[in-house]
Amino acid sequence: MEPLSQLPHTEQLTAKSDQYKFPDQPFEQIGFALSGGGFRAACYGLGVLSLMDYIRTDRNKDSTLLEKVKFVSSASGGTITLAMYLASLSVEMKFAEFYKIACDSMKGDDLVNEAINILKDDQQWVGSKKSRNIINAFSLAYDQKLFGLFIDKNVADLGCLIDSISAKDRIHIEEFCFNSSEFYSGISFRFQAGTNWVQNENGQFGSGSITLNWKSPLSVSTLRKIKLADVLASSSCFPLGFEPMVYPYDFTYKNGPASQDLKDAITVKTHSWDDDKTPEQNQRSPRATREKAFADKKEFGLMDGGICDNQGLFSMLLANERNVKDGACRFDLMMVSDVTSYFMDPYEAPAIKPPADFTGTTLTASWQKITGGFAGLKKWALVAWVVSLIIAMGSLMPLLCGDKGTAAIMLAVLGVGLFCLVSWAKLDLSGFLSKNKAVDRYLSQPDLPALVRIILPEANFMQRTAVRIVDYLQHLETGIIIQMLMARVKSSVTMINDVFLKHIRRLIYESFYENRRYTYRRVSNLIYELTFTNDDARALPRFEPRENEPAQTYNARREQFRNEIASFNPISDAMRKTAELAYNTGTTLWFEDQQENPGNDTVEKNREAIIATGQFTTCHNLLNYTTMLFHSRQFDSLSSDYQNRIKYIKEQLTELASKFQSDPYYLYKLYK
Known part of the structure; x- marks a missing residue:
């Protein structure tokens, strides 16, 4: 490793003498x-x-x-x-x-x-x-x-x-x-x-x-x-x-x-x-x-x-x-x-919370609910459109049969309006999926390892390792996954805000107190x-x-x-x-x-105490x-x-x- 003096962007105290003077x-x-x-x-x-x-x-x-x-x-x-x-x-x-x-x-x-x-x-x-x-x-x-x-x-x-x-x-x-x-x-x-x-x-x-x-x-x-x-x-x-x-x-x-x-x-x-x-x-x-x-x-x-x-x-x-x-x-x-x-x-490791409605389920179960809901949404969008079409056609029958009364007109308006509303929603969903084909592709995967293979298409060490890890994680309860994530977040924050900053602080104070000058x-x-x-x-x-x-x-x-x-x-x-x-x-x-x-003299006033x-x-x-x-x-x-x-x-x-x-x-x- 190069000495600091050879690194072009570093700053150093240049005084060579360590003699001090009153x-x-x-x-x-x-x-x-x-x-x-x-x-x-x-x-x-x-x-x-x-x-x-x-x-x-x-x-x-x-x-x-x-x-x-x-x-x-x-x-x-x-x-x-x-x-x-x-x-x-x-x-x-x-x-x-x-x-x-x-x-x-x-x-x-x-x-x-x-x-x-x-x-x-x-x-x-x-x-x-x-x-x-x-x-x-x-x-x-x-x-x-x-x-x-x-x-x-x-x-x-x-x-x-x-x-x-x-x-x-x-x-x-x-x-x-x-x-x-x-x-x-x-x-x-x-x-x-x-x-x-x-x-x-x-x-x-x-x-x-x-x-x-x-x-x-x-x-x-x-x-x-x-x-x-x-x-x-x-x-x-x-x-x-x-x-x-x-x-x-x-x-x-x-x-x-x-x-x-x-x-x-x-x-x-x-x-x-x-x-x-x-x-x-x-x-x-x-x-x-x-x-x-x-x-x-x-x-x-x-x-x-x-x-x-x-x-x-x-x-x-x-x-x-x-x-x-x-x-x-x-x-x-x-x-x-x-x-x-x-x-x-x-550092204290976050505790695993007792299983509840959400934290007690596995990732596999959650993924199946998400993909099942998505598949159901696409299926029922089509069913709703067909049903609304039938309703619209039925609502027009009185008019087509010669009934010009107010009730027949209102029925036709409601039926056609419902069809238009459902058609607009179906077109909006189709348009979203057309513009975001990756979403449709991702949510169509049967399990999480298959999803990883789509996200990481190249068959290399990274893909194989990710698939193996996800295959293990998908069978764990969500509460355990959350604990693992919180442990990483908490340790990272501790490392950044405490370990790194306090180490830098220590080094700079050493240059202040170890220098006889x-x-x-x-x-x-x-x-x-x-x-x-x-x-x-x-x-x-x-x-x-x-x-x-x-x-x-x-x-x-x-x-x-x-x-x-x-x-x-x-x-x-x-x-x-x-x-x-x-x-x-x-x-x-x-x-x-x-x-x-x-207004409360018994309260400890932090700002005043700090000053x-x-x-x-x-x-x-x-x-x-x-x-x-x-x-x-x-x-x-x-x-x-x-x-x-x-x-x-x-x-x-x-x-x-x-x-x-x-x-x-x-x-x-x-x-x-």
Whole structure:
């Protein structure tokens, strides 16, 4: 197998040095990644942002910790919050106002209801090249119900974010990355831009296989017009729940970029087709020919960013290496907030239900009922036609015999009408069978093995095996067949949603925590961290490496650090209970009535719990991190300004942590 460096579409962290360096300007350049996870991720991210907005970086200054965030990356549900936040910054909205709007927009099931109404409304789809499906209905709902809350006069597109980033008095975000997954090479597709999108080094749009067409002067201006709602839909269309977003057609809209312009704005690379070879040489590879046709067509599917990088973490690690010398780090701190976990529910085989009217029958019996009914339908259609003909002829006899009375006329009308109705039904059935001869052929087979031989006419291994399997299955009860199918569906869903995604998550986190370069520069902020569920697995807070320091001195410093954490950053049962409720909330784009119910204070309100958990969990982890910096042997090497910054942030977090001990919703109530 080839090493990753030889594969043309893979992405790698290129820094060769594994040496780490204490940040000489702590909290000055922050990279922030927010995971996917539906409204759970969106609300958790809102809580994280509000905590960072609450903390000031320097005494006697108005700058907040949030304003030190220079790069954001997200996938799926996390893109809801970050894209809305950037949209609010583009219109110079204060954070408190954004917070209230974002919080209200995620109440109940308003978004889902709006999407369903759009899907059913014919007028929404007139003249549109978008496919009329659920994900595009959600995209239109995002545009109206989310981004329309911030940007009402202009189109909410990538351009409005790029303009606000590139302006002279620009916003604090210097680069954003909203992750999707492309179904060509199977890697992350990034809607990404920096302060000057014209330059290659300021962020990669697309993937290693599908890139911005830098040769076209119109590429940037075209892609700037992509709606944020379509970006969000691409980032959050999770498998099994939604269809893929198809580029370019699902990214078109009235007065927006044409599909051909969107095609011209990108380049699709081939990996088997070689332009330096002759067509005849390339055609020796069947894949190369198919690949070339696909690349020239420039139509591809995009799905949930969480498929490849649900934390948005790898995109942040790549950005950390951009525009810096080898071995250096762009960010003083990289924080990843994540509402997923390594926990998974074990697979349990579906039970076979006790035999009932349907589940107790065999496939053979069911097939005989279907084919018997079909044969009976054809037979009785002919019988009914003959009978109706006889009735019609009989109803005409009084008229033919000279009776011109009303009764004779009515009898003739009813008889002829019945004949016409039956004739129409028979012709309709005959026409259907004439156009669909395969249906007649399939339903005329005596048993299921015979049906398989019709569907698979070639006598090969596949046909023989299928016939043998079906011959066995047709004698089983339907309930057993259903159990076998459900076992396959359930195990496939577990494999896709748990095994694969958690394995990818594990690999990316390993690249984050096993790399020594990120020492002093990383914080993971996990929704389950302070739950009862995680009590046994919760690790002690990380301390700096010992290096050449005498063990006795190092152990004394580490013990002092841990004692301070235990004293000033404990976890109360009230915090655990709130975090447990937040962690166990499902991955959906709505909250049930019983999860909201503003008129009942005894009801556990999941949305509020998730936001509050984002606040106090972030406080907990940042206090651990700040305390570690304070106790580091490197602390004295900092300038007095940055020493004071660490002390001041630590002081605020300590005070806030004390508030959270008794009331986990303390900050939520302040921002409410």
